[in-house]
Amino acid sequence: MQKRTIRQIVTGLPASDGAGVKLKRVIGQPDLRYLDPFLMLDEFRSDQPGDYIGGFPAHPHRGFETVTYMLAGKMRHADNHGHSGIIEAGGVQWMTAGRGIIHEEMPMQEDGLMWGFQLWVNLPAEQKMRAPRYQEFGSAQIPELKLANGLVRVVAGRIQDAEGQWLEGPVADIAAQPMFLDLRLESGDFLLPTASDWVGFVYLYQGELSLDERQLQVGQLARLSPGDELQLQGQGRAIIVLGKPIAEPVVQYGPFVMNSQAEIEQAIRDYQAGKF
């Protein structure tokens, strides 16, 4: 077995997006522009309503997927095709924007803690113009593997329990074939077999965890080397995300992510012409 090591440690940068929502940008900032297939990772966490109340008013997306995973609070989303719903603590929304949607993501609370992540996952050329699709699952629909020393929530991908039974996350049929786990480790070690060439990261959002003999601080992402096993130690909570690289040119203009400048210009024209 080849253990995954740390290629880079990236600290989330304070940023603001939407209508003034304060967040930490972890992927998609100068220290880590792109971790193919992952275009962006934001953590939003605040119990100050002024930090989140503005939400993310109507905006378009084309050419990739947005993933919202909530730890606390409630967010309502609605799009221009009549789809709407509520993402609550412990739940996930995996939205494949494909050829285009216009949506808003707004807090459904006026006080209290709002905490979660938004991850952007790229699509390969042949899927960038596919029809939009949602995969939405509440907390109860996300399987949890109880460990002697913690818990793993399986949002996407699959892991094996001690008896060899597979637990499979509900998000399926995604081009990047992602694994998305939420690990809550109380003590000791966690060992995870991983597809060896899948690119990925560990992002620590609470407590203290170490891997590859290095201690991560809260708000830090460890970009992983290839390898078929990941080992973490300590008492902390982290998301572990791996995916298959897409290995195509990336041309991004805000919420449009395509393969060429001509496709970006087309996206802008289509958006302005009301074709989303």
Ligand code: MN
């Ligand atoms: Mn959005």
